[in-house]
Amino acid sequence: MVTYEVTVHTGTRALAGTTSYIYIQLRGTEAESEEKILDQAYFSLGFSEGSVRTFKVECKASLGELIHVKLSSKPFMGLDNQWYCNKILVTTPEDDEILFPCYRWLGCEEKLVLRHAKASLVFQDTNPIAQRHRMRQLEERQEIFGFVDSKHRVNEQRVWKVYVEGLPHANHYESALDMPAEVRFSYTKTIDFLYNLGTQLIAMKLEGLADSKMTWGSFNELDRILCENRNKTIACFVDYVQEHWDEDEFFGYQFLNGLCPMMIQRCSKLPENFPVTEEMVKDSLGRNRLEVEMKKGNIFLCDYKMLDGLVGNEVHGRKQYLTAPLVLLYCDSNDMMLPIAIQLGQKAGNDNPIFLPTDSKTDWQLAKIYVRAAEFSVHELDFHLLRTHLMAEVFTMATLRNLPSPHPLYKLLLPHIRYTHQINIMARNQLISNDGSITLYTAVGGDYLPKLLRRATASLTYSSLCLPDNISERGLWKVPNYHYRDDGMKLWNIIYEFVEGVLTHYYKSDGDVKKDSELQCWIKEIFCKGFLKRKSTGIPQSFQAVKDLVKFVTMVIFTASAQHASVNNGQFEFGGWMPNFPSGLRKPPPKEKDQTTKDTILETLPDVGTTVHTMAVLRLLSSISSDHYPLGDFPEEWFEVGSVPCKLIKKFQEDLKSLPDLIKNTKLELPYTFLDPENVDNSVAI
Incomplete structure (x- = not known):
């Protein structure tokens, strides 16, 4: 007889524990163990x-190299409650400790098959059992994250959903509750999100402001x-904007370091229509x-031609x-960007x-x-x-379906x-749906x-998503006080170095990239479903070299986090x-000068309720x-303990930790901290 020691780590998230019976079965290259219940005691x-419990699994002989662990669950006294397992550690009779990551919910009468943490490319996973598991x-993921379109019923092909023609395709779930539990918000995040949204609007409704169609009487x-509605954390920033919003210096500053620092470009020749x-x-x-x-490179242009010809929405019964x-x-001699x-x-x-x-x-x-x-609007x-949101969803879908x-x-x-x-399902349901906030309260909502969005998608290119290329195309390498560029490039380079280290550990040559069929399916779906097969975007349709893969993956991570x-x-x-960021305007633009008064401006700005x-929406979207x-x-352990990727993760974290000291933006009159790693989420999650 040989003994395998199994250590089970239950998650620390809310409601992670269970009273259900948990069963385990170990599968190796030579044999598999019998299914064993991990806790048989009635008063177990x-x-x-958050518990960590250790059990012994007795086998007649060695199972060989362990391939996977199978978990299953049955209710205790009819109580059907889920269990969230973080990971399983198995110590073999030879004293090797093998990690089996889980980080998933297991419901009663369900089964989970967990592969060990050692990463492998498809052509390296040569064991037939391992190949079948991949x-x-x-197949299961493509069924979960895909649906049978009426056009594909003959072969039952599972496809992405076309949310709107001409836009990147999306997941098909109408409600977050329909999705698998492991990709939904945690209980904590769900409560946070609903609380923050509710408290904003309830306070306004109690004051009778949320439904008011009145014009503001004054800026006071x-x-x-x-x-x-401001809090202590952002009070200084908001106060600064309120005080300086109408100054030309701040107006110009926002083209470089405001919410949309990707539109401004160097102007070497005036457009004919300007x-x-x-x-x-x-x-x-x-x-x-x-x-x-212009020849010196001191003149810049911001062109909102994407909005040309669009008709404004109707808000509170009034045309926008x-x-x-x-x-x-x-950009003057004092390095100020002025309109x-x-x-x-x-x-x-x-x-x-x-x-x-x-x-x-x-x-x-x-x-x-x-x-x-x-x-x-833009x-x-x-x-x-x-x-960011729709691109991140494309990367998410392709990853779950193909890797x-x-x-x-x-x-x-x-x-x-x-x-x-x-978060994207919630955006479609609560922001851009027929009764969503963007539709009801902004000029760009509605038909x-x-x-x-179709115009924006048609203009999307690979280079515009890669920060170094984008900065070059817009001619902005030398413009001063461009904190978005400076901080963004530091983050881009740190991410690139990390990605390069991890991927070159597994892809030893360009040939390895070419023959990774799973990887090639991944990029093909991104090209077809995200960029709608448009070769003009510059998005690769396949990968031929390691360096191309490293750049693309850097872009994916940068988009979902820093961007x-x-x-x-x-x-x-x-x-x-x-007044610094109005969601719509209630009067048409003036056709001649010297007709505008202070009252005209107040009548043009959004009403009280809008x-x-x-x-409330902006406050919610900005909340952490x-x-x-x-x-x-990296709260979850997916790589082997002590492996090269784990060492690279530690180096990545050290590089990110040192970045705030390098950027030193906190000393500015208006600190630029949006790309401080502590303020950057790992993913598009809000």
Whole structure:
């Protein structure tokens, strides 16, 4: 007889324990053990939350090299309660300790098959039992994360759901409760999310503000509402925005370090539809000429042409207006980015004046407000929803459907796809649905929302998702005070080094990449379902070299973590003061100058109810839950203890820990901390 020692780790999350009977069976290359109940005593300890219990499994002879562990559960006295198992450690008769990661719920009458933690590529998993397990696991996953479309009933092909034609495809679940438990929010995060949302709107409804269609009487009234909704953590930031929102310096600063720092680009030639003359900008440029400053690389452009022709939504029974502005900016000798001309429509003409800093204060203020409203629409749907949430969902679906648990890339990406399915289902149900907040309270909601998303998807490229390439394309390597670029590149390089270390440990040559059929299926689904087979995007259809794989995986992790943090975490900080980030505007853009008054501006801005609803949503989206896993946090053990990836994870964490001291943005007048690793989630989870 030989003895295997089995140590069972129950999870620490809420309700993880169980009183059910748990059975185990060990499978090796030579034989398998008999199924053994791990606790037979009537008054047993059970498997309580956070418990670690050790048992012995007796076998007639050695099982050979262990391949997998099978767990099953049966109810105790009819009580059908789930069990959350973190991991199983098996000590062999030869004193080898083998880790079997689980991190899943096990329900009564269910079975789980756990592979050991040693990662392997498909052509390295040569044992027939191991090969069959890989295939079965992927078949099960494709059935769980796919549905039978009416067009595919003949061969019962499990496909992704087309949420809207022309957009990246998605998971098919209508409700988070329909999904497997292991990809849903934890109990803690669910409570946090619902509490934060509820408290925001309940307070407003009690004050009679949430349903008000009244126009704000003054900016002082806005100040009172903002004071009641800020907290100590962000109070200084919000106060700064409130005080400086109308200043040209802060307006220009936000193109570099605000919520949408990916649109501004160097301007070497004015667009034909933006006829700015030397005479118009002479006061802004001083003795410098526009053409000369363009050649020096000091003139920049932000073009919202994506919004051109879109009709505004109706909010509270009143039509909203969308504009597609062009903004010309100048980086002056003091390294400040300043707006020098604004045109609110794409078609030049007498009824579409070019507004200048030398115009009346109210004209210039209103022009900047229209730009900030355009920024709201493009930011929320293109740079936030599409380029982080929907892209992360594509990566999540492809990973779950094509990479089995022994695959090293599955283990590497798992922390970065955590909760993404649920947060996106909630976004579709509560933000962009027919009765969602974006639909009800923003100018870009309604019938033109999918049109904007289709335009955004059509403009999506691989290079725009890779920070170094994107910075180069926009000509922004030398622009000063670009904290998003500087901090983002430090994070990109740290992630790249980590990814390169892990992947080159498993892929010893380009040939290994080419013959990894699971990997090739992964990228093919991303190309087909995420980028809709558009070769023009530059997204690879297959991988031919290790370096190409490393870059792509770096982009995936950066998108789900750092990029999402940069466009998400400051939404209330920048948008809590509504005039700086209005969700819609109630009057059409002015067709001539010198007609705007302070009352005109208040009548143009969102009404009271729209403001407080938008404020509540921005506050919710900016909140950090207690179930927060910052970048570099690996709460689950998926790699072998002491393996090369584990050592690389430790180095990755050390590099991230040192980053705040390197970026030193806390000393700025307005600290830029959105890319501090402590503020960056591992995944798109909010």
